[in-house]
Amino acid sequence: MNFVEYPDREFLTLALADRLAGDLAQALRQDGRASFCVPGGTTPGPVFDTLSGVDLDWSRVSVFLNDERWVPETSPRSNTRLLRERLLRSKAAAATLVPLHADAPLPEDQLEALAEGLAPHLPISVLLLGMGADMHVASLFPGADRLAEALSPQAPLLMALRSDAAGEPRITLTAPVLRGAMAIHLLITGAEKRNALQRAATLSDLEAPVRTVLANATVHWAE
Numbered sequence: 001m002n003f004v005e006y007p008d009r010e011f012l013t014l015a016l017a018d019r020l021a022g023d024l025a026q027a028l029r030q031d032g033r034a035s036f037c038v039p040g041g042t043t044p045g046p047v048f049d050t051l052s053g054v055d056l057d058w059s060r061v062s063v064f065l066n067d068e069r070w071v072p073e074t075s076p077r078s079n080t081r082l083l084r085e086r087l088l089r090s091k092a093a094a095a096t097l098v099p100l101h102a103d104a105p106l107p108e109d110q111l112e113a114l115a116e117g118l119a120p121h122l123p124i125s126v127l128l129l130g131m132g133a134d135m136h137v138a139s140l141f142p143g144a145d146r147l148a149e150a151l152s153p154q155a156p157l158l159m160a161l162r163s164d165a166a167g168e169p170r171i172t173l174t175a176p177v178l179r180g181a182m183a184i185h186l187l188i189t190g191a192e193k194r195n196a197l198q199r200a201a202t203l204s205d206l207e208a209p210v211r212t213v214l215a216n217a218t219v220h221w222a223e
C-alpha cells in the first residue's frame, strides 16, 4: 500500500482529481476506452466537482458506482443521484453511466440484468473507493449477511448484501472485481479513518474488508 498524506482537503481534492484524470487519459491512450468506478457517500463530492470540468475524451469513458443503496433515485441517499449531480455534468456529461440500480422492490430482482450490463465494461481501468470508519469499502460491510461469499475469488460480479450498519439493502461489486482494477485509489479523510486503516493491518478480511484491495492501492488522506 502506498499512503499519500496531503496538507489539507482542498489540496487532496485537486491532486487526486489530477491523478485520476491522468490514469483515465492513460487508459484511453492504451485501450481506446476507459472504465471509471467510483464511490458514493459524502467524501468524494469535491473530487467529482473538479473532475467533471477536466478536459478528457469523456465520450469514451464509462462510469459506474462501487455500490448502490437500494433506494429510488429521488432519495437523497441515492449514490446514482450523487453521480448525476456532481460528476456527470459539464465536460463529464459525455461519459456513459452504467447503472447499478433499477426500479424494482429488491436488488435480487435486477441483479442478473445489471451484471449483464456491467460485464462489457470490465476490468475496471480506474477504481476510486471510499471507506467507512468500520473499514467497509463498496458495500462490503463487516458482519454483512453474505460477506464471505462476496470476498471469495469465485464471487459473481455483483451481489446484493444486507447489514444493520448499511441501513437499506445494497448492491455491490465484489472483491475480485474491485481487485481486478488496473489502478486503485482509496480516498479517506480525518483521524478516525486513518486510525481504522492502521487497525485493519492487524485484522482479517472479514473484520476489515478494506484489506481486500489494500495491497495494490494508493491511499489519499488529509485531516
Ligand SMILES: O=C(O)[C@H](O)[C@@H](O)[C@H](O)[C@H](O)COP(=O)(O)O
Pocket (backbone or CB within 6 Å): 039, 040, 041, 042, 043, 044, 066, 067, 068, 069, 079, 129, 130, 131, 132, 136, 137, 138, 139
Ligand atoms: O454507498 C456508500 O456508502 C459507499 O459507496 C461507501 O462504500 C462509502 O464509500 C463509505 O461508506 C464511506 O462513506 P463516507 O464518504 O460518507 O464516509
